[in-house]
Structures are given as C-alpha cells and as structure tokens.
Amino acid sequence: MDIHTIKNYEAWMFDPHFDEDTREELKGIMGQEKEIEDRFYKELSFGTGGLRGIIGAGTNRMNKYTVRKATQGLANYIKNKGIEAISKGVVIAYDCRHMSREFSQEAALVLANNGIKAYVFEDLRSTPELSFAVRHLKAVAGIVVTASHNPPAYNGYKVYWEDGAQVATKIAEEITKEIQLIYDYYTSIPMDKEEALRAGLLIYIGEEVDEVYEKAVIAQSLRGDAIHQVSQDFKIVFTPLHGTGNLPIRSVLKKVGFENVLVVPQQELPDPNFTTVSYPNPEERAAFQLAIDLAKKENAHLIIGTDPDCDRVGAVVKNQEGEYVVLTGNQTGALLVDYILSTLKEKQELPSNAVIIKTIVTSEMGATIAEGYGVDVFNTLTGFKYIGEKIKEYEASGAKTFLFGFEESYGYLAGTHARDKDAVVASMLICEMAAYYHGKGQSLYEGLLSLYEKYGYHLEDLKSITLEGKEGMEKIQGTLQAFRDNPPTEIGGYQVKTVEDYLKQDKLPKENVLKFLLEKDAWVALRPSGTEPKLKIYCGVVEDALDTCKEKIQQLMSHITNQL
Structure with a gap:
C-alpha cells in the first residue's frame, strides 16, 4: 500500500471526528491490506452525476461522511450561483436500501446548515417522481439516494439540476471540483434536525406531490378505450422487486382502468436485502421467477417488473408456444415506438417535427420504425441524462417535439413531466399496449414478430x-x-x-x-x-x-x- 492509503486509514481509525462504529468496523479489517487499499486508495468518485459504492467505512465507500462531503460540495456550488439559487431549495427522495433514509437525512441537514431548504419526501419515492418534483417545486436541484438495481451491499446518491434531469457533464465536473476543495470531513456538518425544522430549512413532502405526478403520468395514456374494452379479462402480474414501484404503479394502473392486477406477494413490500432475488434487476430472467410462477397459476397475459428505484421496467409475455419469455429492453422499446407513433398517426396527432431519442448502444430497430413514420431519431451517449438534456434543448428552441426516449437497459420516458427514465409511465403504456393488442386478438409477442417481418429481424x-x-x-x-x-x-x-x-x-x-x-x-x-x-x-x-x-x-x- 502507498503512504497516502495508509494515512487515510489511520486518520479514520484514530481521528475523534469519526464515530465509534466507524472505528470498530475499521479495526475489524486491520492487517487486511487489499481490503484497506480498496477502501482508502481513492475517494468515492462523484462520477457523472453522483456517488455509488459499497456501504461501509472508508473514503471509497458509501457512508455518512462521504455523503456529507458530497452534499457540502453541492451546497457550495449552489451558493456560488447566488441568492436566487439558494432560495429555491433542493428536493430529496430515497428508496428502500440499507441506509437510504439515513443518508437522505444527512444530506438534508448539511444543506440546511448552509441555509438551503431541503424538501424531503416523508417515505420511499421513485426516482422519476423526484425528477418531476424538482421542476414542480421549482427547486434548484434534487438528490435521490439509491443504487438502482445493484446488489444489497450498495447504495448511491444521484444529483439532479433544476431542469429535472441528472446534472449535465459540465455541472457534474464543477460540483466535483467543489468536493475536491474540501480537504477534510470537518467542514461538512449537518444541522440539528429540530433546529432545521424550526428554521423552515427541513420541509417534509408527500401526497400533494404524488397527486400531481400521477396526473402527469396518466396524461400520457393514449388509448383508454383499449383498456376498458378488455379490463374485465386482461390479467397483469406485477412485481416491484421489493422496491418503490409498488404503490405508484398499482395506483396509476387502477386509475386508468386495469382491474386485474396481481402483485407478487413475496416481493410486494420494501426489503433492503432483496431476499427473494440474487439481483433486483428486471433485465435478469431470474428476478421474474416468482412472477412467472404466479402468472402460470393465474394464466396472466402480461408480467411487468420494476427495479428498486422504479426507473426501469421489464416485460414478460407469452410466446407462440405459450411459454413466458422476458422481452429485452430493445424489444420493448421498439414495440413502444411503434405503438406511440401508430396511435398518434391514427389520431392525426403526430407532430411534423416529432423526435425519438435513443442511446448509441440501443438497437437500431426503434430508429428504423420511427423513420418509417417519418419521425427523426437522435442518438445520445449512454445515460438518460443525455436524453434529458436534449428534451430541454428541444423545448427551449421549439425545433423538435419530443415523444419518446429509450435505452437498451430497460429505461423509457414518454412525455416531458420527468427528465429521467420513468418506469411508472412506461409500465402504464406497456400494459395499455398489451391490452390494445389483446383487443385485436394478438399477444405482445405476436406484435413483435409482425414488426420483425416488416422492419427486419x-x-x-x-x-x-x-x-x-x-x-x-x-x-x-x-x-x-x-x-x-x-x-x-x-x-x-x-x-x-x-x-x-x-x-x-x-x-x-x-x-x-x-x-x-x-x-x-x-x-x-x-x-x-x-x-x-x-x-x-x-x-x-x-x-x-x-x-x-x-x-x-x-x-x-x-x-x-x-x-x-
């Protein structure tokens, strides 16, 4: 180990600034050079939009000290923008992971200590609702504490800017510089919680934001008639994989007219250990096993599953042999492109300057379909923040009307209520699309095959x-x-x-x-x-x-x- 790593380890071991639990944890790895090196050879990188790492003591781990320091860097960046930015405040949401609630409170109280209001959701909320809430509350920034679909040992911290999208590369770099200017952990101090509440710097939010967010999601529904036509017999199995999707998705599906939504009981409630899956990721077929078992028992037409922070959704459909198959993110994306564009064209509501946005590692099938409707396609780098940037650019210029953005890793967004992938609106549209095909006597799988025949496999x-x-x-x-x-x-x-x-x-x-x-x-x-x-x-x-x-x-x- 180099001397820098050793000094970091010793500082955290013996400095009274760090609490007793931290010191005890570090005593437990004494003599384990590789473990010490991995925890202390660098600081946990802020990356392109936040932190993500294993929970534990150390500069290269997610803990209250690294969260405080990152938040102090964000606070300093906001303060550099002037009094107007400071007065807008920051919205904070968190998921079901270990330490998510605690990390969100640490972030809120560090902001409060810098005179910046923190609007904190009173309980678990999805990442897309955080994206929505930033603009709804006219905040300067947002934070969501989540590690998305990572294993239980991880947590993370994503930062959003006032447009509701994850911070752009330039802003992320400037926040990183502010974090790097903080040479120790002493200057990242949280305010006392009761004091913050009295000062109006800690404000809890909840149902009032849920209501307007749900309305914005439901406004993206395209064929309510298709839902009501089959609502009695069309059966959906849903799993939130122990995450934040349970309440918002069930609520939205009910409000648009779906009457037969069965939730996988073993995966309904929040669980930071994700005990029924090895990996809480709807990209993995194994994550759907319990849902598939329930679907077979109930003869369900469709299965949907969301990741812990409810920004990704996977779909499972029956193939021609009656077996349940997990659609890839690319396949679902292509189906949604065709469904949205064909519906708008049929209603004569397809804008002449419409645009679809996808990433450079996403299938070209969606682009081919869009071009078949005369709709432009723009490619971005991987990461939904780049799609969010383009939405903002098009809204400002009026050059294009954004309809749909998607990426191969199960992320989709219809509409501009959020500036990040939204599994709530995507789940609604996937269910609606499947109901539409069902009303025509087809499954989603058969719909996919028809697209292959038309546009190539x-x-x-x-x-x-x-x-x-x-x-x-x-x-x-x-x-x-x-x-x-x-x-x-x-x-x-x-x-x-x-x-x-x-x-x-x-x-x-x-x-x-x-x-x-x-x-x-x-x-x-x-x-x-x-x-x-x-x-x-x-x-x-x-x-x-x-x-x-x-x-x-x-x-x-x-x-x-x-x-x-």
Whole structure:
C-alpha cells in the first residue's frame, strides 16, 4: 500500500471526528491490506452525476461522511450561483436500501446548515417522481439516494439540476471540483434536525406531490378505450422487486382502468436485502421467477417488473408456444415506438417535427420504425441524462417535439413531466399496449414478430465483465486503449466498416466508448459502466430470420470476448 492509503486509514481509525462504529468496523479489517487499499486508495468518485459504492467505512465507500462531503460540495456550488439559487431549495427522495433514509437525512441537514431548504419526501419515492418534483417545486436541484438495481451491499446518491434531469457533464465536473476543495470531513456538518425544522430549512413532502405526478403520468395514456374494452379479462402480474414501484404503479394502473392486477406477494413490500432475488434487476430472467410462477397459476397475459428505484421496467409475455419469455429492453422499446407513433398517426396527432431519442448502444430497430413514420431519431451517449438534456434543448428552441426516449437497459420516458427514465409511465403504456393488442386478438409477442417481418429481424446482446478494485479499473482502461490502438478489421465474420471513437468526436460529449460499425448493419460497442466496476460489451445484428440472428449474435459476441 502507498503512504497516502495508509494515512487515510489511520486518520479514520484514530481521528475523534469519526464515530465509534466507524472505528470498530475499521479495526475489524486491520492487517487486511487489499481490503484497506480498496477502501482508502481513492475517494468515492462523484462520477457523472453522483456517488455509488459499497456501504461501509472508508473514503471509497458509501457512508455518512462521504455523503456529507458530497452534499457540502453541492451546497457550495449552489451558493456560488447566488441568492436566487439558494432560495429555491433542493428536493430529496430515497428508496428502500440499507441506509437510504439515513443518508437522505444527512444530506438534508448539511444543506440546511448552509441555509438551503431541503424538501424531503416523508417515505420511499421513485426516482422519476423526484425528477418531476424538482421542476414542480421549482427547486434548484434534487438528490435521490439509491443504487438502482445493484446488489444489497450498495447504495448511491444521484444529483439532479433544476431542469429535472441528472446534472449535465459540465455541472457534474464543477460540483466535483467543489468536493475536491474540501480537504477534510470537518467542514461538512449537518444541522440539528429540530433546529432545521424550526428554521423552515427541513420541509417534509408527500401526497400533494404524488397527486400531481400521477396526473402527469396518466396524461400520457393514449388509448383508454383499449383498456376498458378488455379490463374485465386482461390479467397483469406485477412485481416491484421489493422496491418503490409498488404503490405508484398499482395506483396509476387502477386509475386508468386495469382491474386485474396481481402483485407478487413475496416481493410486494420494501426489503433492503432483496431476499427473494440474487439481483433486483428486471433485465435478469431470474428476478421474474416468482412472477412467472404466479402468472402460470393465474394464466396472466402480461408480467411487468420494476427495479428498486422504479426507473426501469421489464416485460414478460407469452410466446407462440405459450411459454413466458422476458422481452429485452430493445424489444420493448421498439414495440413502444411503434405503438406511440401508430396511435398518434391514427389520431392525426403526430407532430411534423416529432423526435425519438435513443442511446448509441440501443438497437437500431426503434430508429428504423420511427423513420418509417417519418419521425427523426437522435442518438445520445449512454445515460438518460443525455436524453434529458436534449428534451430541454428541444423545448427551449421549439425545433423538435419530443415523444419518446429509450435505452437498451430497460429505461423509457414518454412525455416531458420527468427528465429521467420513468418506469411508472412506461409500465402504464406497456400494459395499455398489451391490452390494445389483446383487443385485436394478438399477444405482445405476436406484435413483435409482425414488426420483425416488416422492419427486419434485429437482435442484440450484452455481456458485462466485472473487474473490481484498482486493478480492475486499470484493466478496463487498458482494454479500451488496446482496441483503440489496434482496431480489428473483422469481428465474428463481419468486416469492420467504420470505427467510432467517442473520445475523438465533436458531435457528443467525449466519452471512453468505442463502436465498430460492421457490414450488414451489424455493430459492436465497448464501454466502461459509469456506475459499476464493469466493462460492457454490446453487439447487434440484422438478418432475415430470427434463427440466423441468434446464430450470428452468438458468433459475434464470442469473437469479441475471446479477444479480451
């Protein structure tokens, strides 16, 4: 270990500023050099929009001290903006994870100690409602304490700006600078809770925001008639995976007319240990096992599941053999693009300047469908904050009318009530879309097959390679650089036509991502995760038959991973 790491460890061990629980935890790892190094070799990075890490003592961990310091940096940034920014306040929401409530209170009281009002939700709330609430309350910023779909050992802290989107890259960099100017943890001090309440600097919010948020979500419904036509017999199974989605999604589905919504009882209530799943992620089929069991028993037509902070949603439908299959994020996105655009066209309400926004690692199928309706498509970097930035830009200029944004990782947004992915509005539209197909005597799966027949068979795959700690980070960076220095000319039987290096382009913010455009519209992309210690490999192919797609995508993924 280097001397810097050792000094950090000793400071946290012996400095009376840190509480007894922290010191006891650190005594427990005495002599474990690798563990000490991982906890103290750096400070937990603020990243592109906040913190995320394992809960525990140390500079590279999520704990009350790192949360206080990050919040002090945010407070300093707000104060630099002047009295108007200070007076607007900050909205704070949190999910069901270990320490989420405590971290949200620490953040609120540090803000209060800086004379900045904190509007704190009285109980669990979803990330998209936080995004909505920032603009609804005309706040300068927002914080949501969540680690999304990470394992139970993690928590996180995402920062939003006054437009309701996660902080843009430039703002994130400036907040990071403010955090880095805080050389110790003594200056990040929370105000006493009772004092903050008396001073009007700690304000609890709840149902009054829920009500207007739900109205904004329900306003995105397109075919209420389709719901009411089948509401008696159309059966939905829903799982919130122990997270924040339980109440808002059930409430919205009921209000738009769905009468048969069954919630997986074992996963209904909040649980920070996510005891019924190994990974609370609707991208994983295993997370849906209990929901599938219930759907089989009840002969349900559709299953939906949301992640702990309710910004992602997955859908499960019956295939032609009657088996329940999990749709990919790309498949659901393509279905929603077609459903939204076809409905608006039928109603003669499709704006002439409509735009769909997706990310560079999302399937091109949604784009192909949109272009079939004469609708423009814009690609952003991975991360919904970039979609939020474009929404803000289009609203300001009037150049485009935003209809729908989506990414392969199960994130969707219809409408502009939020500026982040919203599993509440997406769940409503997925259920409505499935009800519409059901009314026509089709399943969502059959609807997908009809889109394949019309637009070509698109299939994608994603592999994440976990590389933890300092060595893992270095390995990820080295791998990207190796491909950058010596790009392949052929991948998995496809010739490489173009290499897009997002560190060397000017259309989008620079990011360490490589995308290889191959013949026959196939593609491969490599990028480090922005929130987890992972290297992500994305592949996509377009063929004339689904079986051919499956063969080619496997070949493509095997070839690229064998080179790592």
